[in-house]
Amino acid sequence: EVVLTQSPATLSLSPGERATLSCRASQSVRSYLVWYQQKPGQPPRLLISDASKRATGIPARFSATGSGTDFTLTISSLEPEDFAVYYCHQRSNWPLTFGGGTKLGVK
C-alpha cells in the first residue's frame, strides 16, 4: 500500500507567518492527492483536491503543489482559525491511505 509520510509532525508558528507542510508518498500517486484540515470534534474539511485545486470556499492563502511522490501545502499568512491538524490523502491506488498528519500550533 502507499505510505504517506507527513512532515513535520508538529509545527509551531505565529499568526501572520508562512506555513509549509510536506507529504511524501512511497510510490507515485500521480495528482490524486487531497489535503484536509481537521479541528477537534469535527470531521475533516477539504482544502485541496487533485494536488493543487482549492476547494470551494477555501481562502486563497491556502495553496498546494506537487505530483508523483512529493507534495506541499502552503498557508501564506496564518490566521488564528488555521491552527489545526492537516492530513494528506491519496486516492490513486487501492487501498487508499492517509498521512499521519501535521499539527499546526500557535507559537
Added chain:
Amino acid sequence: QVQLVQSGAELKKPGTSVTVSCKASGDILTTDSFTWVRQAPGQGLEWMGWISLHNGQTEYSQQLQGRVTLTTDTSTTTGYMELRSLRSDDTAVYYCASFDYGDYWGQGTLVTVSS
C-alpha cells in the same frame, strides 16, 4: 448537496460486533459510493474501505480485511459498516463519507469497546 446522517454512539464488549449505518439525503443521485474512515482518540485518520452503490464492489484496508464488511441498501441510499471481533483499540469515531461529486462527511459515530 448531500447530507450523510450516521447512527448513534455504541458501547460494545470485546469480541462482539458493531454495525454503523449512514443514510444519504439531499441530492442522492450524486451519491455513487460510500467511504468509511475511523479516528481513534487523539490519533489520525484511518481509511477503512469503500463500497460502490451501483454494483456493490468493495475495497478494504489491509489492516482490517477479514474483520470489516461494507454493505449498502440502494432503496434507501444507506451504507452499513460492520466490524467484528472488536478489540479495545477499535475504540474510535467512525465516519462515512461520499467523495463522488464533492466531499461530504457524516457527523461521526463514537464506538467504544470496553469490558
